[in-house]
Amino acid sequence: xxxxxxFSGISGDMSVAxxxxxxxxxxxxxxxxxxxxxxxxxxxxxxxxxxxxDGASFxxxxxxxxxxxxxxxxxxxxxxxxxxITPKAKDLAKKIFxxxxxxxxxxxxxxxxxxxxxxxxxxxxxxxxxxxxxCIDNLGIDEIAVSTLxxxxxxxxxxxxxxPVPVPAVVNIAKESGLAIKITNTTAEMITPxxxxxxxxxxxxxxxxxxxxxxxxxGTGQKDFEHANILxxxxxxxxxxxxxxx
Numbered sequence: 001x002x003x004x005x006x007f008s009g010i011s012g013d014m015s016v017a018x019x020x021x022x023x024x025x026x027x028x029x030x031x032x033x034x035x036x037x038x039x040x041x042x043x044x045x046x047x048x049x050x051x052x053x054d055g056a057s058f059x060x061x062x063x064x065x066x067x068x069x070x071x072x073x074x075x076x077x078x079x080x081x082x083x084x085i086t087p088k089a090k091d092l093a094k095k096i097f098x099x100x101x102x103x104x105x106x107x108x109x110x111x112x113x114x115x116x117x118x119x120x121x122x123x124x125x126x127x128x129x130x131x132x133x134x135c136i137d138n139l140g141i142d143e144i145a146v147s148t149l150x151x152x153x154x155x156x157x158x159x160x161x162x163x164p165v166p167v168p169a170v171v172n173i174a175k176e177s178g179l180a181i182k183i184t185n186t187t188a189e190m191i192t193p194x195x196x197x198x199x200x201x202x203x204x205x206x207x208x209x210x211x212x213x214x215x216x217x218x219g220t221g222q223k224d225f226e227h228a229n230i231l232x233x234x235x236x237x238x239x240x241x242x243x244x245x246x
Contacts, residue, residue, distance in 0.1 A: 009190025012128025
């Protein structure tokens, strides 16, 4: 199983980076994303350090800064058109987007089909969410545990102005999914709507009381904090035949 350790929150780009660092096939991912036929962006995959810890980075750089306001139906059509994306990955990507759609619907008091996404409907978030789905499918793991999501405080800038952290979409997804949130003293947004939607859609099981760690993937965030801004994803084994270290 996988364990998402979210002590610095969670975002889409950090999730993709951690899964690539864990071993998801980069070539398969890029081929899948190219099959979406989206334009106006390029992807940078590399490495960087946060508080001395080395990890992977995944950035979507927009080359066309027009704001696309897409509805959930249009986004699902874009996902379904990806010729090199498996049905399982498509279903997961749509599941993630629907978490955000329901949260935005509640926040704006509009029917879900009338919600038009700004930040989440933008190309970078479509790429992040589809990329996570493709990587999870490529790794072939169905059991996933998610830790408490650590969040900052203060305000976050968005299209509608300044919103309190955690932003309404994050609060609504936390309420629906039952994911636990811990507010920290960091003055910044650490949980994005895309990130918590990924956590909500992926979580299938609790963390075992005892486990062995087989692999570790580290995804770095774009912001710098006093703590290491990383998302750590571990591949675990709970094989009872293994003798625990004492």
